[in-house]
Amino acid sequence: MNAFITHFSFDFLTGIRNRQSLLMNYLFPLGFYLVMGLIMTEIFPLYKEMLIPGLVSFSVLATSLLGIPDPLVTAREKGIFRNYRINGVPSLSILMVPALTTLVHLVIVMLMISITAPAFFDALGPTNWFNFLIVFILVAWACIGLSVLIGVISPSSRMTILCSQVIFLPSMLVGGLTIPHSMLPEIARKFALLLPATHAMNAFNGLAMGKLPDFSPWGSVVVLAFGGLIAFGLALYLFSWDSQNSTRRGHPLMVLLALVPYLAGMFLL
Amino acid sequence: MVKPIIQVENFRKIYGDVVAVADISFSLQQGEIFGLLGPNGAGKTTTLECLEGLRIPTSGRLLVAGIDPSSEPGKLHNLIGVQLQSGALPESITPEEAIKFFCAYHDVVPRFDLLTRLGLGEKRKSQFFSLSAGQQRRLMLALAIAHRPQVVFLDEPTAGLDVATRVELHNLIRELKNRGTTVILATHDMAEAEELSDRVAILLRGKVVTIGSPLEITATGAGLTKISVRTEQGCLLPDGSSNLPAVTQYLVKDEYSIYFSTSIGATLAAIIEGLAAHGDSLIDLRVERPTLEDRFLELTIEGEDL
Numbered sequence: 001m002n003a004f005i006t007h008f009s010f011d012f013l014t015g016i017r018n019r020q021s022l023l024m025n026y027l028f029p030l031g032f033y034l035v036m037g038l039i040m041t042e043i044f045p046l047y048k049e050m051l052i053p054g055l056v057s058f059s060v061l062a063t064s065l066l067g068i069p070d071p072l073v074t075a076r077e078k079g080i081f082r083n084y085r086i087n088g089v090p091s092l093s094i095l096m097v098p099a100l101t102t103l104v105h106l107v108i109v110m111l112m113i114s115i116t117a118p119a120f121f122d123a124l125g126p127t128n129w130f131n132f133l134i135v136f137i138l139v140a141w142a143c144i145g146l147s148v149l150i151g152v153i154s155p156s157s158r159m160t161i162l163c164s165q166v167i168f169l170p171s172m173l174v175g176g177l178t179i180p181h182s183m184l185p186e187i188a189r190k191f192a193l194l195l196p197a198t199h200a201m202n203a204f205n206g207l208a209m210g211k212l213p214d215f216s217p218w219g220s221v222v223v224l225a226f227g228g229l230i231a232f233g234l235a236l237y238l239f240s241w242d243s244q245n246s247t248r249r250g251h252p253l254m255v256l257l258a259l260v261p262y263l264a265g266m267f268l269l
Numbered sequence: 270m271v272k273p274i275i276q277v278e279n280f281r282k283i284y285g286d287v288v289a290v291a292d293i294s295f296s297l298q299q300g301e302i303f304g305l306l307g308p309n310g311a312g313k314t315t316t317l318e319c320l321e322g323l324r325i326p327t328s329g330r331l332l333v334a335g336i337d338p339s340s341e342p343g344k345l346h347n348l349i350g351v352q353l354q355s356g357a358l359p360e361s362i363t364p365e366e367a368i369k370f371f372c373a374y375h376d377v378v379p380r381f382d383l384l385t386r387l388g389l390g391e392k393r394k395s396q397f398f399s400l401s402a403g404q405q406r407r408l409m410l411a412l413a414i415a416h417r418p419q420v421v422f423l424d425e426p427t428a429g430l431d432v433a434t435r436v437e438l439h440n441l442i443r444e445l446k447n448r449g450t451t452v453i454l455a456t457h458d459m460a461e462a463e464e465l466s467d468r469v470a471i472l473l474r475g476k477v478v479t480i481g482s483p484l485e486i487t488a489t490g491a492g493l494t495k496i497s498v499r500t501e502q503g504c505l506l507p508d509g510s511s512n513l514p515a516v517t518q519y520l521v522k523d524e525y526s527i528y529f530s531t532s533i534g535a536t537l538a539a540i541i542e543g544l545a546a547h548g549d550s551l552i553d554l555r556v557e558r559p560t561l562e563d564r565f566l567e568l569t570i571e572g573e574d575l
Contacts, residue, residue: 002373002376003370003373003374003376006369006370006373007370007373007374010362010366010369010370013361014359014361014362017361017396018360018361071359075359078357079353079357080357080358080359082323082353083351083353083357083358083409083412085322085323085342086321086322086323086346086349086351086353087346087371087374087375087412088343088346088347088374088375089374241323242323
């Protein structure tokens with residue numbers, strides 16, 4: 001336990017003193033929040049109702065998808081994991097510590113956005129804070145799980161960027177972060193159900209913001225919970241210590257299993 | 270008889286079609302410093318990585334402190350310390366944090382004294398990426414020994430280090446030995462291996478071509494002694510005497526006559542006689558026994574013909 005806490009505190013500090021991590025954890029999401037708050041609320045007043053869930057979801061996506069996978073791939077390529085293995089650092093710690101430290105950074109960013117947005121931009125605040133926190137934790141769980149999984153299976157830094165963008169860019173376009181889900185064309189609405197961002201916005205709206213959801217918010221909660229569970233499970237199973245070692249457990253295509261909850265949501269919700 | 274702390278029996282490792290290590294066997298006693306020598310691709314790192322539990326042998330039996338590294342790697346990590354050839358740390362970790370971090374996983378009190386000992390006292394709060402290559406290697410060494418392991422694996426430990434740090438590191442390795450720690454040293458530095466090792470094994474194309482103490486290994490070679498002579502009048506230079514007794518090879522370099530002799534006594538006596546006959550006097554005379562490096566080169570050349 002002492003080792004895990006030492007590992008956690010070192011990793012948390014890294015998230016602040018490493019420039020790239022600081023950018024991904026704080027500067028990018030908070031900068032985007034300020035820009036969107038200043039511009040979008042002026043040109044699209046209805047955006048005030050979705051500013052907090054939209055930008056909290058954006059922060060979770062950006063910090064996890066753009067911040068977690070590459071350090072994992074780099075650490076494996078540089079032999080840091082080999083060093084960890086010899087010294088008894090378990091794979092569970094290697095994957096859970098960055099996940100937990102990212103969650104702590106995200107909680108700080110989430111509080112900064114949700115507390116300041118009503119005052120700065122006249123944004124609609126959560127009507128149920130407890131549900132807001134629960135949905136936030138589930139969104140973070142699902143997105144961090146997918147990010148860790150990308151870091152585990154990605155063979156190189158370049159592939160990591162590609163894999164992360166496959167989720168991040170569509171989330172920005174059709175995930176309901178900037179344009180409400182209900183305003184999307186029918187085909188895009190269906191496709192959007194494959195994205196954690198869509199379920200995040202739906203669950204926030206239906207359970208925490210006092211708005212009408214586009215579909216069952218509890219269905220979204222279940223999709224996010226299982227999405228995170230399967231992603232973390234796969235990440236642990238497919239974890240490889242060494243990029244040079246040809247022997248690894250499972251086939252990289254098993255990663256597609258992480259889509260199962262989202263596919264189920266697409267057909268059932 | 271004392272049970273060896275490391276046992277390697279008919280160990281073989283194949284990558285695809287390439288046989289990296291071919292049925293090698295050796296054993297090490299506690300407190301021994303064992304040098305693993307060989308050119309690039311000889312199988313040194315593969316052997317070490319299998320002993321460390323990082324790779325699984327294709328066949329054969331490996332035991333480190335009574336534990337099979339491939340089936341029980343989890344039991345090994347408190348018993349061994351490893352300085353990997355390609356090991357690294359997160360960019361932003363400081364030496365102090367690294368010691369704290371690894372000692373926590375080994376469940377021992379952090380040994381910050383090692384940082385001072387290895388010349389990293391002033392850098393204890395610097396981030397890993399800002400350390401020089403030599404400082405990074407010293408930190409990796411400190412991490413390998415911080416938990417007082419029974420066996421230490423050092424892969425090219427002094428590559429890129431300055432002379433003073435090398436000396437300090439050699440002293441540290443001798444201290445480890447005096448405490449009963451077994452050290453396996455994979456290195457390209459023959460002088461280092463000869464100076465530190467109780468025994469060395471030379472690997473060529475995955476096979477052990479010779480094993481023994483540095484003295485035993487050098488004694489089994491062609492045994493040519495190098496005699497370098499410089500005189501005031503240069504009477505031994507070309508045409509002076511290239512046909513001395515027991516000399517198999519003769520060359521001239523920087524005003525020195527250099528002889529490779531199979532019999533030191535006969536050649537030296539002839540040199541002194543020659544000087545007296547020419548009325549010349551000696552400026553410098555050096556007699557060098559064959560080194561481990563000479564024997565290594567000899568074996569490498571022989572190995573190419575295999």
